[in-house]
Every structure is written in C-alpha cells, then in structure tokens.
Amino acid sequence: MQTEVELIFLPGRVERWIRFGRPSAERIVDRRRRVLSFPVGAVFALMRWEGGPFGTVASRLDIVRAVAPGAPMTLTPFVAPGGELLLRLHGWPRVQRALGAIDSVEALGVSPETAAPAYWRHVGNRILAGLEPRPYDAARHRAWRFRKALP
Secondary structure (H helix, E strand, O other): OOEEEEEEEEOOOEEEEEEEOOOOEEEEOOOOEEEEEEOOOOEEEEEEEEEEOOEEEEEEEEEEEOOOOOOOOEEEOOEEEEEEEEEEEEOHHHHHHHHHHHHHHHHOOOOHHHOOHHHHHHHHHHHHOOOOOOOOOHHHHHHHHHHHHOO
C-alpha cells in the first residue's frame, strides 16, 4: 500500500506542492491536479498555500513519513490514508523558518528526506516555542545513518 498525496495548482487561489521527497509514482488527474504515491517509510514535505483577494490567506507545511497499513498514523489533509507527522506548522513566519531549516540541510549535501526524523520534530517544536532550531550537521546525520543500520 502506498501513501497518496493530492496536489493542485490554481494560480493565485490554491497551491499544494511537494517541497522534498521521492515519489514512487505519479498520476495526472487533469491539467491542474495530480496524485503522487510514496512507499512505506518515505519522508516528504507537503506545502499548502491559499490566497485571497488581498494576498496570502494560509500557509502550511507538513513533513510526513508514509506508514504501513495498520500502523498508527495522523490524518493529514490531502494525504491518504495519512502518515506519521514529523512537523506541522502554519503561518508564513513559521513556515519560512522551517523552509530555512530545510535549505540548511540541503546545503550540507544531505537530502532532507534522508535526514533524521527526530530532527524534523525538533525543528517544529523549537519554532512553535519561538526558539531557533539547532542546525543539522554531518555528525548528527552520520549518527542517524549508523542507528538506522543497526538490527
């Protein structure tokens, strides 16, 4: 079973896109909508933006890990059936800070979807508390890879 994410692009009104993640399949619904599928264990970031006549109405960022059938999950809009929620932020200032954290992980040469899931929880918690997230570094990434390789 795959986790499916519905994306849409209605210029100036509604946009949903993947900031990072590697889908295993893509299905085009029509010119403005498509559905991406992610395998179990895949991590991806879903950006949601809505605009109105006077500018941005809502900005949201969810970082989700696809889970196996029957595993505990969080229901997330436009993600079927749901997933393990690693980060959920709303409001442009918070989303912008999280995007900066994603950029800093990419600047290390690390794909954000391979970064430690605990780091994304840390980023979300620190931003919600009004604090600056600690930077992700090569040592933390190396430790995560070793921990993941253990039986």
